[in-house]
Amino acid sequence: MDFETVIGLEVHAQLLTETKIFCSCSTKFGGAPNSHTCPVCLGMPGVLPVLNRKVVEYAIKMALATNCRINKSCSYARKNYFYPDLPKGYQISQYAYPLAEHGYVLLDVDGEQKKIGLTRIHMEEDAGKLMHDEHNPVSYVDLNRTGVPLIEIVSEPDMRTPAEASDYLKRLHEILVYLEICDGNMEEGSFRCDANVSIRPKGQKEFGTRTELKNMNSFRNVQRALEYEIKRQQYIVEHGGAIVQETRLWDDAQGVTNSMRSKEEAHDYRYFPDPDLVPVIVDDEWVEKIRRELPELPLVKRERFVNDYQIPAYDAGVLTADKALAHYYEEVVRLCLSPKAASNWVMGDVLKFLNEEKRDIRNCPITAVALAEMIKLIEDGTISGKMAKEIVEDMYKTGKAPQDVIAEKGMVQITDEGALGAVIQKIIDASPNQIKDYRGGKDKLFGFFVGQVMKATQGKANPQLVNELLKKMLAG
Amino acid sequence: MELNQLTIHELQEKIKNGAVSAGQITESVFQRIDKVEKRVHSYIRLLKDEALAAAEKADNDIKKGNIKPLTGIPVALKDIVCTKGITTTCGSHILHNFVPPYNATVVERLSDAGAVFVGKANMDEFAMGSSTETSYFGPTYNPWDLTRIPGGSSGGSATAVAADECIASIGSDTGGSIRQPAALCGVVGMKPTYGRVSRFGLIAFASSLDQIGPFTKDVEDCAIMMNVLAGYDPRESTSVQAAVPDYRQFAGRDIKGWKIGIPREYFIEGINPEVEAAVKKAIALLEKQGAECINISLPHTEYCLAVYYIIAPAEASSNLARFDGVKYGLRAAAARDLLDMYKKTRTQGFGNEVKRRIMIGTYALSAGYYDAYYKKASQVRALIKRDFDEALKKCDVILTPTTPTPAFKIGEKTDNPLQMYLSDLFTISTNLAGIPGISVPCGFTAGGLPIGMQFLAGHFAEDKLIQIASAYERTAGMEKRRPQL
Numbered sequence: 010m011d012f013e014t015v016i017g018l019e020v021h022a023q024l025l026t027e028t029k030i031f032c033s034c035s036t037k038f039g040g041a042p043n044s045h046t047c048p049v050c051l052g053m054p055g056v057l058p059v060l061n062r063k064v065v066e067y068a069i070k071m072a073l074a075t076n077c078r079i080n081k082s083c084s085y086a087r088k089n090y091f092y093p094d095l096p097k098g099y100q101i102s103q104y105a106y107p108l109a110e111h112g113y114v115l116l117d118v119d120g121e122q123k124k125i126g127l128t129r130i131h132m133e134e135d136a137g138k139l140m141h142d143e144h145n146p147v148s149y150v151d152l153n154r155t156g157v158p159l160i161e162i163v164s165e166p167d168m169r170t171p172a173e174a175s176d177y178l179k180r181l182h183e184i185l186v187y188l189e190i191c192d193g194n195m196e197e198g199s200f201r202c203d204a205n206v207s208i209r210p211k212g213q214k215e216f217g218t219r220t221e222l223k224n225m226n227s228f229r230n231v232q233r234a235l236e237y238e239i240k241r242q243q244y245i246v247e248h249g250g251a252i253v254q255e256t257r258l259w260d261d262a263q264g265v266t267n268s269m270r271s272k273e274e275a276h277d278y279r280y281f282p283d284p285d286l287v288p289v290i291v292d293d294e295w296v297e298k299i300r301r302e303l304p305e306l307p308l309v310k311r312e313r314f315v316n317d318y319q320i321p322a323y324d325a326g327v328l329t330a331d332k333a334l335a336h337y338y339e340e341v342v343r344l345c346l347s348p349k350a351a352s353n354w355v356m357g358d359v360l361k362f363l364n365e366e367k368r369d370i371r372n373c374p375i376t377a378v379a380l381a382e383m384i385k386l387i388e389d390g391t392i393s394g395k396m397a398k399e400i401v402e403d404m405y406k407t408g409k410a411p412q413d414v415i416a417e418k419g420m421v422q423i424t425d426e427g428a429l430g431a432v433i434q435k436i437i438d439a440s441p442n443q444i445k446d447y448r449g450g451k452d453k454l455f456g457f458f459v460g461q462v463m464k465a466t467q468g469k470a471n472p473q474l475v476n477e478l479l480k481k482m483l484a485g
Numbered sequence: 486m487e488l489n490q491l492t493i494h495e496l497q498e499k500i501k502n503g504a505v506s507a508g509q510i511t512e513s514v515f516q517r518i519d520k521v522e523k524r525v526h527s528y529i530r531l532l533k534d535e536a537l538a539a540a541e542k543a544d545n546d547i548k549k550g551n552i553k554p555l556t557g558i559p560v561a562l563k564d565i566v567c568t569k570g571i572t573t574t575c576g577s578h579i580l581h582n583f584v585p586p587y588n589a590t591v592v593e594r595l596s597d598a599g600a601v602f603v604g605k606a607n608m609d610e611f612a613m614g615s616s617t618e619t620s621y622f623g624p625t626y627n628p629w630d631l632t633r634i635p636g637g638s639s640g641g642s643a644t645a646v647a648a649d650e651c652i653a654s655i656g657s658d659t660g661g662s663i664r665q666p667a668a669l670c671g672v673v674g675m676k677p678t679y680g681r682v683s684r685f686g687l688i689a690f691a692s693s694l695d696q697i698g699p700f701t702k703d704v705e706d707c708a709i710m711m712n713v714l715a716g717y718d719p720r721e722s723t724s725v726q727a728a729v730p731d732y733r734q735f736a737g738r739d740i741k742g743w744k745i746g747i748p749r750e751y752f753i754e755g756i757n758p759e760v761e762a763a764v765k766k767a768i769a770l771l772e773k774q775g776a777e778c779i780n781i782s783l784p785h786t787e788y789c790l791a792v793y794y795i796i797a798p799a800e801a802s803s804n805l806a807r808f809d810g811v812k813y814g815l816r817a818a819a820a821r822d823l824l825d826m827y828k829k830t831r832t833q834g835f836g837n838e839v840k841r842r843i844m845i846g847t848y849a850l851s852a853g854y855y856d857a858y859y860k861k862a863s864q865v866r867a868l869i870k871r872d873f874d875e876a877l878k879k880c881d882v883i884l885t886p887t888t889p890t891p892a893f894k895i896g897e898k899t900d901n902p903l904q905m906y907l908s909d910l911f912t913i914s915t916n917l918a919g920i921p922g923i924s925v926p927c928g929f930t931a932g933g934l935p936i937g938m939q940f941l942a943g944h945f946a947e948d949k950l951i952q953i954a955s956a957y958e959r960t961a962g963m964e965k966r967r968p969q970l
Contacts, residue, residue: 048587052807054580054688055567055589057721087803089850091827098806150811279850281859284693284800286722 010247011211014239015219016174016204017166020181021159022191023135023199024067029156030134031058031101036158038197042140042151050156052096057285060085064158065289067190068108068132069299071160074184074306075127077112079296083131084288089279093150094137102133102161104280108291114180115308118173125177126165135159166205166216171235175228178202182228183307187332195226202231207252208242217242218252222266224259234259238266310335318348327356334360334370337377344381347388354380354401362405374408375401383411391415392422393472424471426478429462432470433482436461447483458483488513489649490967493558493706496652500547500557507543507557510652511536511601514559518603518650521970526625527645529564529574531604539601546599554713556599561645561654564605565612566697567686568592575688576610576620576638579808579815579834589686590718591655591697598713603651607641610836611805612662612690614638615908618899619838626895627670628968629934633892636666636908639700643670646700648970653710654700659690660793661887661912663698664924668887668937671926671966673701673954675711676912678944679919680725683718689804691797692723694916704925704955708732711947727945735948736955741775743953746880750786751911757890763928763936764886770961771884771953779880783872788865789914790906795849795862796917801839802846808834841902870918877920877943882953885911887924887937915941923950925958929966 029036032049049056072079086104112127137152162181168174182200185191193200207219222238225231237259242252256275257266305313307329314325314335329335334355341351359380363373383401386392392400392415403414415421423429436458437444447454462475488496488510499505515533522528536559543557567573567585569592574580588596595602609619617625617640625640627633628648635644639656643666646654656663658676667674675698682697689695699710711732718724747768752761768778810816810830817829835843849858876883889910898905915922921944924937942949 048585051812053585053587053813054573054575054583054807055585055684055686056587057685059720059722089803089806091806091809093809093811093823096807096812098809099803277852279803279847279852279855281799281803281850281855284691284723285689 012208012243012246013211013213014169014171014206014208015166015216016168016171016206016235018164018168018174018177019203019205020162020178021201022071022162022181022185022193024064024158024160024190025192026061026063026067026158028061028063030061030064030132030158031156034156038199040153042149043153045153046155050096051152052098058101058283060286060289061158064132065108065291066299067158067188068130068160069291069296070188070190070303071162071185072109072112072130073296073300073303074188075112075114075130075162075181077109077127077130079109079291080106081292082106082288082290083108085283085286086280087283090276092136093148094139094152094155096137096152096155100134100136101283101286103131105282106288107131108289114177114184116173116176116180118176123173125167125173128163128165130160130162133159133161171232171239174204174235175232178228178231180307183330187304187307189304195228198226201226204231204235206235206238206242208239208246218254220252220254220266221256222259223256223269230259230261233264234266237264241266304332307332318342318352320348320352324352324356327360328352331370337370337373340377341381341384344378345384345388347384350384350387351381354384358398358401359405362402374406375404379404379410386411386415390422390424390471390473392420393468395472396420396422396468420469422471423466423469424474426474429466429470429474429478430482432465433458433462433475433478436465437482444483455479455483487517487649489517489559489652491652492702493555493652493709496558497552501552507540507547507601508537510557511540511559511603514603514649514651517648521628521648522650524626524631524970525628525644525648525650526623527561527606527641527648527650528604529576529607529620529622529641530572532571532602535571536601536603543599543601553597553599554709555595558600558653559603559651560595560600561603561606561642561651562592563608563639563642563654563656565608565657565688566592566655567688568602568605571605573605573688574621575612576608576622577834577836577839578621579830580688580813581621581815583814585686587686590683590720591714592686594713594716595655600713603645606639606645606654606656609638609640609662610839611688611801612638612657612659613801613838613842615661615665615905616893616895616898617641617666618895619836621836624895627892628970629671630892630932632894633934634669634895634897636669636888636892638662638666639674640666642700643667643672643674646670646672646702647968649967652702653706655697656700657687657690657695657697658912658916659694659696659797660916661909663700664887664912664915664922664937664939665909667700667924668926668939669892669935671929671935671937671968673704673707673923673925675699675707675923675947675950676915676921677711677715677947678725678921679916680723681727681921681945681947682714683716683721683724685718685720689800691800692804693800694793694797696916704923704951704958705733705736707923707954708736708951711951715947725945730948732948732951735952737959738952738956739774740771740953740956743776743882744880745771745776745778745953746781746876746883747778748781748783748786748876748883748885750783751885753889755889756886759930760886760888760890760936764884764938767927767938767957767961768884771957774956774960776953778884781876781879781883783869783876783914785865785869785872786914789869789917790910792862792865792869792917793909793913794845794906795858796866798842798846799849799859800846802843802850805835805839805843810834838902866917869914873914873918873920873941873943881942882949883941885939885941887911887939891930891934891936911939915939920944921947921950923954925954927957927961
């Protein structure tokens with residue numbers, strides 16, 4: 010049987026506000042356990058939440074960047090369940106009245122644009138963390154993360170392959186990081202994803218029974234878990250079984266998903282409006298102010314790079330994947346005025362060096378100014394492309410300007426026709442047999458002479474000039 | 486008269502004249518406590534050392550001429566408001582050892598105004614009750630008849646004022662928990678408008694209904710207390726930024742030409758005839774002062790109790806989830822695993838009435854029942870509020886009995902929760918509508934039990950309540966009876 014896969018994703022993104030959503034504790038990651046807490050986020054009796062407006066502002070940014078309709082009024086609800094990392098016994102979230110709805114993100118699927126719908130974006134507070142003693146039956150609670158603001162981004166079941174799901178996640182991730190509202194760190198849990206997946210016979214309209222997958226902490230794991238789960242579901246259906254609606258955990262080491270809880274065991278969260286908080290009114294003026302302050306988004310930047318710089322879509326994609334990289338590239342272009350050369354050097358050499366050391370473009374030892382200088386030196390013939398390869402490596406290692414590297418190495422190109430002519434004449438005089446063969450029709454020997462000239466000049470000869478002079482002088 | 490029997494304004498005069506010291510007042514209150522507390526049981530915890538130290542500081546301030554609205558005035562706090570460094574139990578086993586690291590906003594306001602805290606007053610567990618019998622620390626007894634309940638849930642706060650074990654006190658009112666015990670103990674009690682007095686540090690029962698307010702010996706004292714308590718608090722999102730008038734100015738003004746609404750739904754069959762007679766007598770007196778009494782209707786009154794007993798337990802079921810043995814308070818010993826710890830802790834920590842309300846509330850919010858219960862109740866609540874909005878267009882204030890009956894016997898209704906819930910019949914609607922109410926004494930039964938009536942007004946019209954309650958009090962010529970203890 011031919012199956013079609015249906016995937017929907019729920020993404021939780023931690024917002025980069027300085028303070029928590031309902032109190033003024035720090036949101037910093039990695040403090041000593043319970044050092045970023047107060048009676049409010051500890052859920053002590055009698056304390057009350059007060060909303061951090063910055064959280065709403067950041068959430069509106071994301072809603073605008075994903076084409077959502079922002080509700081004029083939204084409100085908070087309590088999601089009730091017991092767990093030691095949830096000090097109040099309920100999580101303050103949004104339920105009936107979320108911040109924003111009906112958005113979309115555009116994907117590039119086989120060269121065509123595909124719209125992935127967003128059901129809603131809502132704000133909520135994060136829970137704490139439990140730490141279990143390995144040797145004793147004791148657990149510890151760290152509530153530093155309790156009350157760190159989150160947005161939950163819920164997609165429509167619009168994805169049809171694990172690759173689309175992974176691509177969608179990357180687009181969301183990119184937008185969040187571009188907006189500077191989330192650091193996107195999946196390992197530290199500031200960007201988390203749960204997936205709902207089902208299969209159905211091709212052509213069938215109704216959805217199949219879905220399972221929910223949790224515990225996937227990288228793009229790759231999301232894709233792997235989905236691939237595994239689809240195969241598992243297909244196997245069951247093909248063998249006459251039925252899919253059970255349940256929550257399953259991804260086991261990274263084993264590469265499988267395992268049942269965590271069935272539908273019957275699912276919590277009844279008993280959502281109801283939180284009486285301690287008043288509705289949030291989002292007026293047009295506020296939204297427009299935020300809209301005006303939005304940075305250029307990845308998709309728009311990508312198109313602009315293709316149109317303005319006349320570089321291939323692929324290059325534009327690589328260069329805009331990171332806002333800082335895109336900025337770096339634009340600086341280089343602004344200074345050297347050679348978009349294609351700049352793209353080649355940034356994508357080829359600079360990114361290769363950075364990737365080897367897992368370094369960020371923000372910490373790149375080669376400044377945009379230095380790289381632009383180097384490109385200009387190639388273009389005005391001071392150095393050859395080949396020399397530049399060596400120079401740029403040195404620039405990366407030392408952080409020096411290209412001129413300094415060139416001077417230290419004595420690498421200035423020989424462009425003096427007289428001097429080069431003399432060198433060539435010496436080679437011609439020393440190679441009578443090769444001259445004879447070349448003039449007799451062995452054109453391939455031209456390369457031999459180029460090599461000889463380069464050897465004699467330690468690679469400093471201007472290649473174009475060498476070509477010109479050699480052709481003239483070898484012709485006799 | 487002993488110092489502990491005087492009002493705030495009488496003591497203020499004496500303090501200003503230098504006739505008495507804060508130390509003398511506090512001593513007098515603690516002498517009275519020594520004499521009667523064993524029989525009345527107003528307090529869960531007394532703060533004698535702290536109070537004497539505070540009185541000493543007050544006397545230093547007085548010497549420097551720095552006299553604030555409550556300088557040297559002994560005040561009792563219901564044990565539901567958090568006091569920094571002082572055990573705050575909410576009348577429950579589950580919080581028997583809880584020491585808050587912060588003060589409730591009202592505690593700070595009172596302290597800043599110079600008040601001397603006498604102790605933490607007894608209450609129904611988590612303010613769930615109408616008789617102060619559900620307290621983990623044992624019941625409180627009505628000073629007018631020690632075989633009877635004082636009302637609740639703020640029973641200890643009411644009896645402490647009625648028995649002169651303090652000068653004024655703080656209570657909280659979710660469905661009548663200030664006004665009902667005030668009526669049954671013969672003192673003045675006000676529930677302010679929702680949002681008028683900060684709830685920060687008030688251990689939540691039903692967050693959309695809870696409101697802190699004062700118990701006092703007369704209406705002028707109520708105004709003095711409200712001047713200190715009322716005001717915006719940035720630590721509470723539902724706190725309202727509205728100007729706070731000087732309430733004391735309104736005590737003593739006449740009420741000529743005022744219209745008083747008498748809702749027919751509050752004079753029902755089953756109301757105690759002595760209560761009805763006392764309130765009718767008060768109506769006649771108010772008319773003599775130039776007020777006009779008109780009949781009004783609050784058509785959704787019959788649904789108040791049902792709406793209240795869905796919304797309040799629903800919110801409570803969520804508010805009380807934090808008492809799980811993990812972080813503070815009681816943790817049951819010898820639990821097998823996490824679930825077992827939760828179950829044992831909450832089974833041992835909560836009393837029956839609290840458990841009953843948590844179960845009702847959990848049920849009302851459950852999937853499949855939410856629409857029929859919580860949502861429907863919220864919709865009817867809006868209608869109840871509209872009843873008051875409409876009625877208050879026709880009159881300045883509304884007058885009703887505070888309770889259908891005077892104080893009942895201890896144990897009389899403990900096995901019949903529905904009967905118990907009926908004692909809040911007249912007070913609950915005020916909380917559902919979010920409007921202010923004040924209960925003032927309006928007579929005694931033949932058996933010598935106090936009777937109270939309540940005035941209700943529109944949102945933030947506490948000034949009107951002070952004005953009419955004070956006008957009534959000044960001309961009623963109420964006998965200055967005191968309980969014989």
